[in-house]
Amino acid sequence: MSDDTSLWSALADPHRRSIVALLLERPRSVGEIVEECGLSQPSTSKHLKVLREAGLVRVRQDAQRRVYALDPAPIAALDAWLAPYRKLWNRSLDALGRRLDETSDTSTEDPSPKD
């Protein structure tokens, strides 16, 4: 059930955004995630449950370990939500940039999210 609200509220938590950022690098087991973001194991498991129910992550069972990985679909949904607004800020950036420069590409320059 990945309705928009569960997706947004899943990402509203900074710890969960950290987890998502971790999983962007590579899939990880719960233990790794616990160690990386310094939360307790039960708390981490709960966050992972929220992310799971929001459709943001998937689990693969490997012996006793459970390896979590990002599911790109909800990210795409976010992107779709964002699309109309992107027009808006492109427009206003354009209005600004008209006086500044011709740099129309102010987008993806950030290789690593730290959040």
Add this chain to the structure above:
Amino acid sequence: MSDDTSLWSALADPHRRSIVALLLERPRSVGEIVEECGLSQPSTSKHLKVLREAGLVRVRQDAQRRVYALDPAPIAALDAWLAPYRKLWNRSLDALGRRLDETSDTSTEDPSPKD
């Protein structure tokens, strides 16, 4: 300044997302917003305060009315946050068989969304 968390949690509420969507069409006074999304006036004012403090909206005072309008900057921040993940799901779409001739730049290449 609006940290990421206040931005995300501001958008985590469906009513606030409705308000933002309303303001995407055009700036509106509080009364209009109240009428459109069916909330009470105090509740609406609170939501607007949250959006204001997240930097998502700005106010212009017009006599007794206060006209709210979208500020595109935080939307751009969201877009920036999304960028690394967008690469991910582009990749997976590719894995599904889509042949995207992307060179190395999967950034905003002006998708020209239709109205």
Add this chain to the structure above:
DNA sequence: CTCCAATATGCCTCGGCGGTTATATGCACG
């Protein structure tokens, strides 16, 4: 079968959020 390691889940507490009602503030107008 038993024990252990890895993870999930239940209960409890607490702080914050969203809603409502009542009230304050600010501005225009007679």
Add this chain to the structure above:
DNA sequence: CGTGCATATAACCGCCGAGGCATATTGGAG
């Protein structure tokens, strides 16, 4: 100056979410 409209704020309350601790569950090793 007082009245009325538009909006913000205060005070209060119910609820949900996040964290901690203890415990259940599951799979593997011996």
